[in-house]
Amino acid sequence: MFGNFFKDKKILVTGHTGFQGSWLTLWLKLLGAKVIGYSLPPTKPSLFESLELENDITHIIADIRNLDELKKTISSNEPNFIFHLAAQSLVRESYEKPIETFSTNILGTVNVLDCIRNSTTIKGCIVYTSDKCYENIGTKQAYNENDRLGGNDPYSASKASSEIVTTAYRNSFFSKITSPRIATIRAGNVIGGGDWAKDRLIPDFVRAVIRKEKIKVRNPEYTRPWQFVLEPLCGTLWLAAKMIQESKYAEAWNFGPPLDREQFTVKMMLKEISSEWNISEPIIEEKTDKELHEDKFLNIDSSKAGNILGLKPVYNLQEAIAETVNWYKHFAEQENEIKNYSIKQIENYVNHAKQLNLSWTY
Ligand SMILES: NC(=O)c1ccc[n+]([C@@H]2O[C@H](COP(=O)([O-])OP(=O)(O)OC[C@H]3O[C@@H](n4cnc5c(N)ncnc54)[C@H](O)[C@@H]3O)[C@@H](O)[C@H]2O)c1
Numbered sequence: 335m336f337g338n339f340f341k342d343k344k345i346l347v348t349g350h351t352g353f354q355g356s357w358l359t360l361w362l363k364l365l366g367a368k369v370i371g372y373s374l375p376p377t378k379p380s381l382f383e384s385l386e387l388e389n390d391i392t393h394i395i396a397d398i399r400n401l402d403e404l405k406k407t408i409s410s411n412e413p414n415f416i417f418h419l420a421a422q423s424l425v426r427e428s429y430e431k432p433i434e435t436f437s438t439n440i441l442g443t444v445n446v447l448d449c450i451r452n453s454t455t456i457k458g459c460i461v462y463t464s465d466k467c468y469e470n471i472g473t474k475q476a477y478n479e480n481d482r483l484g485g486n487d488p489y490s491a492s493k494a495s496s497e498i499v500t501t502a503y504r505n506s507f508f509s510k511i512t513s514p515r516i517a518t519i520r521a522g523n524v525i526g527g528g529d530w531a532k533d534r535l536i537p538d539f540v541r542a543v544i545r546k547e548k549i550k551v552r553n554p555e556y557t558r559p560w561q562f563v564l565e566p567l568c569g570t571l572w573l574a575a576k577m578i579q580e581s582k583y584a585e586a587w588n589f590g591p592p593l594d595r596e597q598f599t600v601k602m603m604l605k606e607i608s609s610e611w612n613i614s615e616p617i618i619e620e621k622t623d624k625e626l627h628e629d630k631f632l633n634i635d636s637s638k639a640g641n642i643l644g645l646k647p648v649y650n651l652q653e654a655i656a657e658t659v660n661w662y663k664h665f666a667e668q669e670n671e672i673k674n675y676s677i678k679q680i681e682n683y684v685n686h687a688k689q690l691n692l693s694w695t696y
Contacts, residue, residue, distance in 0.1 A: 335684065336694055339575035341366035344412060344455075348398055348446065349419030351376040353529040354462075356385055357563050358417060361571065361680055363390050370411045372396060372404065373420055381528030384665065384672045398442035401449075408449045408456070415574055416459040418446045421493075425466070426533045428489035429626050439492035440499060447503040450514050458515040458578050460570055461500050465522045465559060465590060465634045466490035474557075476593055476635040479520075479586045486627050497586065504584065515577045515584035519570055522590030522634055525654060526563025527661020527676065535600060539607055539616065540662050548617040552628065554601040559590040559633050561647065562654035564683045566590075569645045572694035576643060583643075590634040592647055597633060606652065610659040644693040648686045657683075 345362055349355040350371030359382075362369050369391040376382040387393070392411060396403040398420045421439050422428060428435040443461055450456045468477040469484025483498065485491030497518055504516045529537050535551070542549040566589040577583035598606075601618065608615045639645040649657065657679060664675045688695045 335365065335696070336571050336575045337696070339578065340571070342368065343414045344368045344370065346370045346372060346408065346411065346413035346416045347419065348372045348416070348442075349421060349462075350387070350391070350393075351380060351382040352419060352423065353381055353526070353531060354524060354563060354567065355419045356381040356387060356528060357526065357676075358419070358567050358570070359387050359391060360385055360676060361564075361567060363387075364677065364680060365571075368392075370394065370407065370413055372398070372407055377530055379530050381530070384528060384669065385676060386673055398445060399437055401445045404445050404449055405452075408453055412455040414455055414457055415578075416446060416450065416456060417462070417570065417574075418443065418459060419462045421462070422489070424531060424533055425487055425489045425628060426626070428487055428492065432488040435488045436492050436495070439489075440495045443496040443499050447500065447516065450516070451503070451507050453514075456514050458517075458574060458584070460574055461496060461516065461518045463496050463518050463520050464490070464493040465520050465588070465632060466629075467493040467497050467520055468634075470629040470632065472630065474597070474631045474633065476633040477588075478635040479588055479638055486629065508584075511581055515581055517573055517577055517584050518586045519566065519573070520586065520588045520634060521566040522559030522561050524563045524566060525560055525658050527658055527665065527679070535603060536607070536658060539604065542616060543611065543613065544666075548619045549604065550619045550621045551600055551604070552621045553630070554604075554618055554620065555599050556628065556630050557597040557599050557632065560598060560603065560651060560654065561589075561591045562649045562657060564680065565647055565649070568648075568683075568687070568694060569639060569643065572643055572645065575694075587639050587643070588634040588636040589639055589645070590636045591651070592640075593635055593637065595651060598651060603655075606655050607659060610655050611663070646690060646692060648683055648690060648692070
């Protein structure tokens with residue numbers, strides 16, 4: 335898979351204790367990579383602890399804003415590639431903690447890129463920004479990579495800024511053919527097992543089911559580009575392999591669901607999740623803290639990734655929801671087996687992708 339690119343490579347994953355970082359770390363380990371993780375401590379519960387990843391990697395707990403610590407980590411571990419996922423990742427929290435959000439998401443990216451400037455081992459880096467980095471003009475339009483960056487809330491603005499910082503570093507310091515190659519990923523909303531973040535739809539649903547409570551949502555009619563967690567991660571891994579082969583891939587990429595997929599609202603998602611969970615539809619209680627702005631429509635156009643990288647979604651939305659619900663049910667019933675179950679989910683996903691003959695499966 336991925337042209338065998340990851341075997342024995344030293345890969346630094348920032349944000350490895352988070353939801354996507356834990357899945358990425360698990361997958362990288364299965365591909366034979368040596369992973370160095372750099373993040374704040376895992377939350378409780380956390381996918382990172384459920385997967386017992388601490389024993390499989392070089393596990394560093396430190397702040398991405400601490401440049402000296404990051405430099406020390408890079409000089410002592412000499413990674414070949416960086417996946418930069420560490421971020422304050424929540425829109426609501428960004429209203430409560432704007433300075434932390436801007437400093438983590440912007441200065442964190444600056445620190446990572448500046449360390450690359452001074453490293454002789456790092457050949458490339460993928461910076462995770464977000465589908466929310468676009469200037470949202472309030473329509474159902476799907477934004478593509480040439481659309482204007484923007485952000486109506488601190489989180490979105492911090493991710494747009496991280497894009498601008500990355501472009502500036504690429505053009506200023508990494509423009510030679512021999513320079514490290516830097517790309518960004520603007521991924522749509524991710525669902526999958528093991529997300530325990532607050533104010534996200536799936537974890538909020540799971541917590542409401544466990545506590546037998548009504549689910550509180552802010553905006554049941556809002557749409558988001560939902561996708562299964564392994565979809566943007568396989569795109570990330572494939573892009574890393576491609577951009578090391580050819581510098582033309584070192585640019586910005588949208589990774590999201592196909593444009594012809596029906597746009598699901600939060601309410602439609604809840605209906606599907608409940609039916610998959612085999613429970614009656616949850617009673618939705620609208621949250622009262624609705625005065626803070628969130629964009630009603632959000633969609634991204636990922637045709638470029640389809641046309642140039644040959645990426646195609648492996649699962650439709652129903653399959654993505656089924657995989658997600660099955661993970662949480664399995665976790666509730668057999669928590670000590672969840673690592674094997676998560677590995678099986680990656681294997682099943684790869685087997686489906688192989689049947690579709692997707693380029694990254696070779
Ligand atoms: N979850 C989504 O739907 C989604 C969609 C698009 C983009 N993203 C982006 O993808 C990346 C990963 O998201 P996630 O869903 O795994 O989020 P998450 O909140 O589960 O994980 C965030 C990770 O960043 C680390 N982190 C936070 N602040 C830090 C700091 N100051 N120093 C060091 N580490 C720090 C955390 O410890 C954690 O490991 C983030 O950059 C996020 O903005 C997420």
